[in-house]
Amino acid sequence: MGRTLDERSGNHHHHHQHRRNHTYTTAIQQHIVAASGEFVGTFMFLFMGYAGHLMVIDQVATDKSSVANTSLGFLQTMVVGFTYGLSLLVSVWAFYRISGGLFNPAVTLGLCLSNQLPWARAAFLMPTQLIACMAAGGVVRAMFHGDLAAVNTVLAPGINIAQGLFAEMFFTAYLVFVVLMLAAEKSRDTFLAPVGIGLALLVAEIPGVYYTGGSLNPARSFGCAVASTTFPGYHWIYWIGPCLGAMLAAAYFRFVKAWHYEEANPGQDADSEV
Numbered sequence: 001m002g003r004t005l006d007e008r009s010g011n012h013h014h015h016h017q018h019r020r021n022h023t024y025t026t027a028i029q030q031h032i033v034a035a036s037g038e039f040v041g042t043f044m045f046l047f048m049g050y051a052g053h054l055m056v057i058d059q060v061a062t063d064k065s066s067v068a069n070t071s072l073g074f075l076q077t078m079v080v081g082f083t084y085g086l087s088l089l090v091s092v093w094a095f096y097r098i099s100g101g102l103f104n105p106a107v108t109l110g111l112c113l114s115n116q117l118p119w120a121r122a123a124f125l126m127p128t129q130l131i132a133c134m135a136a137g138g139v140v141r142a143m144f145h146g147d148l149a150a151v152n153t154v155l156a157p158g159i160n161i162a163q164g165l166f167a168e169m170f171f172t173a174y175l176v177f178v179v180l181m182l183a184a185e186k187s188r189d190t191f192l193a194p195v196g197i198g199l200a201l202l203v204a205e206i207p208g209v210y211y212t213g214g215s216l217n218p219a220r221s222f223g224c225a226v227a228s229t230t231f232p233g234y235h236w237i238y239w240i241g242p243c244l245g246a247m248l249a250a251a252y253f254r255f256v257k258a259w260h261y262e263e264a265n266p267g268q269d270a271d272s273e274v
Contacts, residue, residue, distance in 0.1 A: 084202075092194040114184065164234065218238055
């Protein structure tokens, strides 16, 4: 009788262990699928962005108007902003259900600091985003003529490194807070989150493209710099600035959550009342 109990206990333990292993495997599979979405999504977002940006630079050069990347004309600057903004909007919309459509180590950091994304998932996503950005830069350089180094994020004349750093911080804080409130925080508007996120990048790019290059994303600055083997001496601001912005957005998000923001302005998700 005692042996039978031991066998039952052993079988139960084996079954429990098997179930736990199965759960562990499923979690790893989920991380890998999400990482694959981040790779393809980041690649497509930046491939379209870099290619569109390079096209604008190439057109300017063809027009023989000796305009440097840092002083593109108004129309060209707007086209570059729309290129990245709309590329992000469509890419996030497509990959939203697979990985969350982050495509940005700073956004990933902001979600982790806000307790909206597990750090274990971020450990898969961040390296993937950086590999994808280098791949996008490399493919654009191989496929299209033009100097990919001109696509690097660089400061406008008269903008010093401190100004560039804090500009990137505020631009990225804006983007990350939009991601947190529209995508991470579930509401009746969540299905439109990709539109809001893409438009947030577009709005930030309008001043950003001219003043700082409009990075808001270490991967955006890193991919083309690696592929063109050209790094501005202050490249680090495109890592520190966006990460500070993510921390700022996450801190404010945690504040409004802790203080129950939904009670300050109630009824936002209620049905329309007569």
